[in-house]
Amino acid sequence: MLRIAVPNKGALSEPAAAMLHEAGYRQRKERRELVMLDSDNQVEFFYLRPRDIAVYVGSGRLDLGITGRDLLLDSGVKAEEIMQLGFAASTLRYATRPGTVRDVREFGGLTVATSFDGVVARHLAEHGVDASVVHLDGAVETAIQLGVAEVIADVVETGTTLRNAGLEIIGEPILRSEAVVIRRTGDTAEETKVQQFLRRLQGVLVARRYVMMDYDIRAELVEKAVALTPGLESPTVSPLHDQGWVAVRSMVPVQDAQRVMDELYDLGARAILTTGIHAARL
Ligand SMILES: Nc1ncnc2c1ncn2[C@@H]1O[C@H](COP(=O)(O)OP(=O)(O)OP(=O)(O)O)[C@@H](O)[C@H]1O
Ligand SMILES: O=P(O)(O)OC[C@H]1O[C@H](OP(=O)(O)OP(=O)(O)O)[C@H](O)[C@@H]1O
Ligand SMILES: [Mg+2]
Numbered sequence: 619m620l621r622i623a624v625p626n627k628g629a630l631s632e633p634a635a636a637m638l639h640e641a642g643y644r645q646r647k648e649r650r651e652l653v654m655l656d657s658d659n660q661v662e663f664f665y666l667r668p669r670d671i672a673v674y675v676g677s678g679r680l681d682l683g684i685t686g687r688d689l690l691l692d693s694g695v696k697a698e699e700i701m702q703l704g705f706a707a708s709t710l711r712y713a714t715r716p717g718t719v720r721d722v723r724e725f726g727g728l729t730v731a732t733s734f735d736g737v738v739a740r741h742l743a744e745h746g747v748d749a750s751v752v753h754l755d756g757a758v759e760t761a762i763q764l765g766v767a768e769v770i771a772d773v774v775e776t777g778t779t780l781r782n783a784g785l786e787i788i789g790e791p792i793l794r795s796e797a798v799v800i801r802r803t804g805d806t807a808e809e810t811k812v813q814q815f816l817r818r819l820q821g822v823l824v825a826r827r828y829v830m831m832d833y834d835i836r837a838e839l840v841e842k843a844v845a846l847t848p849g850l851e852s853p854t855v856s857p858l859h860d861q862g863w864v865a866v867r868s869m870v871p872v873q874d875a876q877r878v879m880d881e882l883y884d885l886g887a888r889a890i891l892t893t894g895i896h897a898a899r900l
Contacts, residue, residue, distance in 0.1 A: 619660050620811045623674050623683035626652075626665035630797055633705040634684045638663070640825070641818040642897075660811065671800070672697055678802050682812065688773065688795035692736040699798035701816055704823060707775070709791035710734055714769045715762060716786045725749040731758050731767035734792075738771045741792050759783035817899055824898040828869040833882055833890040837864050844868070846881050850900065869895070 624638065625631045626649070635645045644656040646665065654663045664680060669692075671683040676695025687699060688710050712722060712730070719725060722745050729750045732738045739751050752767055759779060761767045771792060774780060780787060799816065828850075835843045843866060844853050853868035870878050870892070879890050 619662055620682065620808050620815060621662050621664065621680045622815070623664050623666050623671040623680045623685070625668040625671065625684060628668050629708075630668050630684065630686060630706050634703075634797065637703065637705070637819065637822055640822045640897075643818075661815070669693075675800050675802055678805065681801070681805070681808050682815065683800045684797060685800055686795050687798050688734060688737065688793060690798065690800050691793065692734045694736050696803045697800045698803050700801050701799040701819060703797040703799065703819065706795070706797040708773045708795050710737065710771060710793050710795065711774045711791050712769055712771050712788050713759075713774075713780050713785040714788055715784070719769065719788065721789050722747060725769060728769055729767040730769045730771055731761035732771035733758060734771060737792060741771075759785060820900065821898040824869075824900060825895040827872055828895055828898075829872055829875050829892040830867065830895055831870045831875065831878065831890065831892050832865065832867050833887040834858060834863050834865050835882070835885070835887040837862055839886055840864055840866065842885055843882060843887055846878055846885070 624634050639645050643659055643661060644654065645663070646654045652665050656663065666674060668685055669689050671685040672690045672693035672695050674680045675683040676693065676697040684703065686706055690697060690699060719728070722742065725742065725747045726749060729752055730738055730742070731752045731754050733754060733756060735751045735753045742749050742751070754761055758770045758772050760783070761770055762785065770785070772780070774787065777787065799819065801812070831847055833843070840855060844855070847853055847866065847868035847870055849868035853866050856865045858865055875892050879892065882890050
């Protein structure tokens with residue numbers, strides 16, 4: 619039985635459950651459910667606070683967890699990310715009132731409020747800055763207004779929250795985060811099941827990122843056509859009953875599909891079709 623931690627709320631929760639569902643796993647129907655057994659797939663899901671997931675996985679009580687890279691790094695536990703999931707992308711950034719400090723090297727003697735005190739304390743130390751760090755659980759933007767800190771370090775996606783609080787981002791990102799699968803460092807338990815779980819999630823990423831493209835093209839143009847649709851390894855080229863024509867089948871990134879179809883058409887390809895990929899194992 620594979621035991622997997624899944625975020626029970628916040629920005630990671632819904633996309634994580636959606637991805638697991640797409641990968642063919644049963645997911646809880648109600649937010650109140652804390653544990654869910656998927657007996658068909660021999661997996662048990664534990665719905666936990668995003669911040670606690672690294673702690674459970676690092677302790678070895680659970681085999682895998684889905685969490686944010688920022689939360690993993692802040693926890694300081696002995697767990698590592700083994701797969702990137704491509705959602706909940708964000709950066710951790712410093713912000714302050716406009717017209718005050720402009721760079722981390724000017725933070726000496728100031729107080730930085732953040733929920734990510736582990737990461738921030740390390741970042742300040744790496745830059746040789748002697749600043750205090752105060753931990754707040756959330757809504758850290760308010761810390762400046764209330765005089766608790768001069769600088770904050772917070773999660774930024776669009777920047778709207780900071781702008782609305784009248785704050786300005788300063789310096790380079792402290793780190794770039796996204797949702798990741800984590801595992802205890804050195805853990806080799808349930809290896810076969812872990813690899814199968816990761817392949818399923820990879821399959822979801824492939825299905826989301828690619829479409830299947832089919833088209834017919836004159837045989838003498840096939841080299842030019844497959845240069846436009848190289849596929850992941852090599853496109854399938856099959857003969858057509860009509861001599862002199864071939865059918866080509868290839869995977870194309872979703873965001874390129876329309877442009878590639880136009881270019882194939884201009885080259886002389888016809889019956890160009892794209893279809894969604896439902897699931898994949900590469
Ligand atoms: N607006 C956002 N866009 C993208 N990712 C985000 C956003 N807000 C948070 N995250 C990411 O989601 C993860 C968990 O943050 P989230 O805010 O959901 O939990 P939390 O703050 O610990 O819990 P809560 O806000 O419910 O108390 C982190 O990895 C964070 O980087
Ligand atoms: O750059 P933006 O697009 O504005 O997004 C970033 C905001 O989103 C998150 O807040 P959340 O909604 O999780 O509230 P929280 O402060 O309670 O964690 C995060 O903590 C930031 O405040
Ligand atoms: Mg939050």
